[in-house]
């Protein structure tokens with residue numbers, strides 16, 4: 121028996137095109153809906169006809185998306201239920217591969233449709249705010265511009281000969297995950313996964329931390345040759361994919377494939393330079409303070425996760441009921457509408473927060489695309505990280521609710537660079553009201569930890585991104601060239617850590633970063649979004665009501681606007697140069713000093 125944490129959730133808008141009952145497990149039940157859309161497209165005689173057709177297609181996409189989400193949620197909430205797992209895998213393996221070519225055909229039909237130009241011209245925006253117009257002179261923003269632009273890229277990049285290469289890429293990615301996940305070490309007579317070993321890096325006993333760190337690093341180094349060979353094969357495949365699609369290198373292909381219309385390769389290089397100039401001094405300062413507090417001569421790789429004052433971990437709550445109730449107090453204080461949104465999630469049982477046997481690890485927010493309601497999944501165990509996670513995922517959930525009344529499926533979600541502004545802003549804004557969880561001194565410590573995490577992660581984002589820029593603009597490089605390029609980045613962004621005697625581990629540290637293997641170039645988004653979130657937070661310090669109103673207004677635009685427009689609506693600059701980074705880092709440092 122497959123069950124879901126929530127009860128029945130009716131569709132936000134009654135179905136007009138998709139029949140009430142469809143057997144989503146059988147392709148023979150789904151295919152006729154695509155057939156009908158193909159036939160209907162030919163019958164569209166006006167721009168409004170074509171618009172109606174887009175909305176019907178949208179309805180089908182939402183129904184399919186919700187079916188997939190429901191199966192995923194059911195599986196992750198009960199990994200020990202074979203039926204739930206089977207239902208999800210059936211959908212992924214039997215249904216989704218059949219969907220792809222059919223969706224692609226509809227995209228082509230749309231682009232070639234005789235009434236497409238008419239639709240683009242006729243489609244004025246419903247609720248544009250004048251200050252969110254794009255910068256380009258003479259550009260009149262229109263309702264379907266963003267949709268049209270994204271659809272064009274998908275069709276433009278499609279190559280038959282890349283399909284088997286992408287399958288090969290997916291297989292190699294799976295091998296990476298399998299190898300990483302299989303690694304274990306013997307620690308104090310017990311076999312431990314590398315994930316389980318991470319908590320020993322928080323132990324006050326330095327010798328124990330070192331032992332744990334060296335075991336893990338040593339285990340990874342045993343496989344270094346395999347990781348390198350796997351990556352060589354992946355990089356080679358990606359170069360070929362780019363070439364087939366007519367690009368000089370994979371970097372340029374990846375930028376296009378990720379619909380990066382609003383920033384360039386050079387903007388990313390400027391972002392790296394800005395991090396180096398404006399964030400590295402703050403990181404070095406934090407590292408020196410940590411070294412002093414730990415009373416060490418040098419900071420070693422195993423000294424970075426322990427509390428520098430040897431305090432026991434923060435304990436914000438015992439039970440997840442408290443987690444939900446205290447979070448509710450925070451959102452109520454922040455903004456009545458956000459408070460009401462969170463109350464809705466609680467009353468509809470759209471939260472599954474407990475860590476319990478049979479639940480998949482991690483946390484995520486998923487949107488039920490037809491009910492247009494968000495669901496939050498977590499494994500809370502009573503640590504500060506859980507508080508940050510619920511604030512983060514609630515930000516994503518607020519985004520989904522804000523865009524609820526948008527009828528075009530593609531516009532109900534924003535690009536990832538802005539989705540993470542929604543969630544990361546909520547971490548920063550929520551942390552200002554974290555007292556329901558802590559007495560005042562501990563609340564300050566929690567805020568400090570969070571801000572320190574931001575200072576630490578930005579240089580790592582720059583490292584991972586810059587490394588990939590190097591890799592994909594140096595085709596045919598050797599393993600030695602690549603290691604040298606990585607080490608040069610570690611010199612730029614590593615700070616004051618003493619790696620003497622651990623040189624090989626340092627040179628191969630990138631093997632741990634899954635994105636480099638699985639999701640090339642997908643990492644800088646978090647840096648871009650963090651800069652947006654810091655701006656929302658900075659705005660809230662000047663005028664909380666306005667900052668929140670802008671934040672909510674931008675969320676409500678969903679994915680209907682370009683990134684610069686979405687950022688502008690949220691009251692932020694879409695710019696990642698030192699000019700933007702500098703004042704934000706000054707604010708973070710000032711805040712950190714006050715929290716001491």
Ligand SMILES: [Zn+2]
Nearest residue numbers: 512516540543
């Ligand atoms: Zn997120």
